[in-house]
Amino acid sequence: MASRSSAISHPPAFRSVARSVLLTLPMALWSLLMFTPSFLQSRREQVIGAGIVIVFMTTLFFFMMRTGSTYRWRRYFFVALGFLFPVGFIAALVVERGTMSIPIERMVSGDTPFCFMVIPMIIVPAALTRTLIFPGSILPTASNPHSMAVMIGLWLALSLVVGKAWCSYVCFFGGIEEGFAAVARRPKLRRLDPRLRLFPWAMLLFIVALSAALFEPVYCTWFCPFKTVTEYAAVRSVETAIQMGIFITLFAALVIVLPLLTKKRTQCAFFCPFGAFQSLFNKINLFEIRFDREKCVDCTLCRSVCPTVALSAESIREGKTLLNCMKCGACVDSCKKSAAVWHLKGTRIAFRPERARLLFLYGTWAMATMFGGSILANSIATVVHFLPWK
Amino acid sequence: MCIHLRQLAVFLFGRLVGYLLFAAIVWSIGASIPRSWVARSWIFGGIQLLLAAALLVYAAGWPHRRRAISDPSARLVQIGNPLRPRTSGALSLGFLTGINLCPPFLVAGVRAAQLGSLSVALLFFVFFFAGTAIWFVPFLSLGFVRRSPAFVTVARVTAVLLACWYGFTGVSILLEKVVYG
Numbered sequence: 001m002a003s004r005s006s007a008i009s010h011p012p013a014f015r016s017v018a019r020s021v022l023l024t025l026p027m028a029l030w031s032l033l034m035f036t037p038s039f040l041q042s043r044r045e046q047v048i049g050a051g052i053v054i055v056f057m058t059t060l061f062f063f064m065m066r067t068g069s070t071y072r073w074r075r076y077f078f079v080a081l082g083f084l085f086p087v088g089f090i091a092a093l094v095v096e097r098g099t100m101s102i103p104i105e106r107m108v109s110g111d112t113p114f115c116f117m118v119i120p121m122i123i124v125p126a127a128l129t130r131t132l133i134f135p136g137s138i139l140p141t142a143s144n145p146h147s148m149a150v151m152i153g154l155w156l157a158l159s160l161v162v163g164k165a166w167c168s169y170v171c172f173f174g175g176i177e178e179g180f181a182a183v184a185r186r187p188k189l190r191r192l193d194p195r196l197r198l199f200p201w202a203m204l205l206f207i208v209a210l211s212a213a214l215f216e217p218v219y220c221t222w223f224c225p226f227k228t229v230t231e232y233a234a235v236r237s238v239e240t241a242i243q244m245g246i247f248i249t250l251f252a253a254l255v256i257v258l259p260l261l262t263k264k265r266t267q268c269a270f271f272c273p274f275g276a277f278q279s280l281f282n283k284i285n286l287f288e289i290r291f292d293r294e295k296c297v298d299c300t301l302c303r304s305v306c307p308t309v310a311l312s313a314e315s316i317r318e319g320k321t322l323l324n325c326m327k328c329g330a331c332v333d334s335c336k337k338s339a340a341v342w343h344l345k346g347t348r349i350a351f352r353p354e355r356a357r358l359l360f361l362y363g364t365w366a367m368a369t370m371f372g373g374s375i376l377a378n379s380i381a382t383v384v385h386f387l388p389w390k
Numbered sequence: 391m392c393i394h395l396r397q398l399a400v401f402l403f404g405r406l407v408g409y410l411l412f413a414a415i416v417w418s419i420g421a422s423i424p425r426s427w428v429a430r431s432w433i434f435g436g437i438q439l440l441l442a443a444a445l446l447v448y449a450a451g452w453p454h455r456r457r458a459i460s461d462p463s464a465r466l467v468q469i470g471n472p473l474r475p476r477t478s479g480a481l482s483l484g485f486l487t488g489i490n491l492c493p494p495f496l497v498a499g500v501r502a503a504q505l506g507s508l509s510v511a512l513l514f515f516v517f518f519f520a521g522t523a524i525w526f527v528p529f530l531s532l533g534f535v536r537r538s539p540a541f542v543t544v545a546r547v548t549a550v551l552l553a554c555w556y557g558f559t560g561v562s563i564l565l566e567k568v569v570y571g
Binding site (some may be wrong): 150195198199201202203205206209213219 | 494497540543544545547548550551552562
């Protein structure tokens with residue numbers, strides 16, 4: 001079986017340079033619009049960060065247009081986002097507090113930055129008791145601009161547009177494991193029980209039920225692997241020490257070791273409850289990936305390259321992906337028979353797939369630029385700020 | 391239609407009776423335990439561990455394997471037969487489903503056992519009944535999920551995760567008692 005890196009082929013000249021530039025122009029303008037405020041700032045680091053991100057995002061989009069492939073170029077952005085997000089975030093925490101841990105007093109005063117991972121947990125308590133069980137502030141404050149209202153509004157709007165593509169274009173955690181998954185040339189661990197993909201649903205049920213019962217965001221307090229590279233409750237007791245041990249163990253296993261061994265995004269595919277929740281948006285989202293059964297030769301290459309195990313033999317026979325498809329484009333790019341295609345719901349299979357891809361990418365890349373791009377710019381500004389020769 | 395509504399009301403009444411009876415029993419057991427936290431911590435630590443064990447039993451699918459619950463006696467459950475509506479059948483079925491020790495019911499029972507007074511425990515189960523009777527009505531049609539292996543697997547794994555949680559909290563309570571006295 002061919003490795004993923006060799007399996008995903010890229011047509012060298014899908015479009016002419018002039019046509020690709022023309023198609024990239026709207027995205028370049030969008031990037032400029034997004035980062036204009038940064039250019040008006042007096043801090044040189046911010047200007048440098050914004051400039052790099054505009055060039056980076058526009059160039060990647062140009063190559064998506066030019067080559068006709070999606071996965072490879074998206075991965076450059078996504079991995080950069082995953083590895084740079086903790087840099088900016090941790091630096092900001094250390095500058096502000098002197099530590100990555102958040103003291104209980106800051107939580108009580110609602111200063112915890114809001115993370116979208118908590119959304120499935122807050123719904124039931126909010127619906128039943130009008131209580132928000134996350135220690136953040138609903139509206140932006142001077143000390144906490146990442147308010148819950150803004151973040152939830154953004155998430156909802158974007159999820160309706162792109163569905164589970166959120167997990168491969170916005171989530172600032174997934175890029176870390178995608179980076180590790182890209183390291184090995186071939187997977188050392190090939191046989192994965194397909195039932196493992198049901199585990200995120202069990203995890204979702206578990207944390208929703210427990211959060212409603214205990215009135216606390218259980219996943220954040222006990223199970224989030226990414227606490228290791230963001231922030232966590234200060235270790236002041238045996239309980240918080242156990243929590244920290246769980247965070248580090250899960251991070252090491254699911255985000256580093258298993259992606260290295262399997263070349264899959266194992267945390268996303270086999271653990272993340274938010275990802276399971278986000279899958280539901282694929283039901284109401286316009287964009288999807290389908291399989292043209294007349295062209296498909298059942299070579300299973302798409303299954304082997306899918307980073308989140310979102311394809312099964314049955315689903316391919318039915319011409320569909322599973323519900324947990326993140327629309328990363330790996331299967332489409334790898335298919336040598338062009339049987340895997342981007343698809344707009346309501347149209348017939350393989351009806352102008354490139355047009356469906358363009359419509360999807362304009363929305364998704366605009367979202368990635370706005371959300372991930374600003375994180376990247378901020379992190380690059382932080383790196384520039386700490387450069388020794390500056 | 392009217393007969394069906396009456397049968398449904400009888401069924402729900404039987405279910406409510408089952409709930410309240412269970413609430414009264416578990417609260418009485420909880421109240422018979424000495425009031426001081428020092429003594430209660432042993433009991434509630436143990437209860438959490440028992441709950442964890444019960445959840446593991448459910449996860450293993452033991453009750454359903456031993457008895458074909460999904461295929462009960464037709465005479466007992468003929469509550470919707472328009473020719474021979476059986477009030478006793480509806481009542482007994484409601485009562486039996488009311489005292490069915492499913493995992494959420496067990497968790498609610500542990501909560502009721504820890505409440506301060508019988509009236510609060512009964513009220514808690516009245517709301518629990520309202521939740522299962524009304525709130526979940528839209529989900530009644532999802533009974534087919536029982537036939538889906540994926541749903542059953544997810545439910546069982548969730549039960550295992552909850553068992554781990556309650557096992558952990560039970561052990562924590564007992565350890566705290568051992569260390570701090």
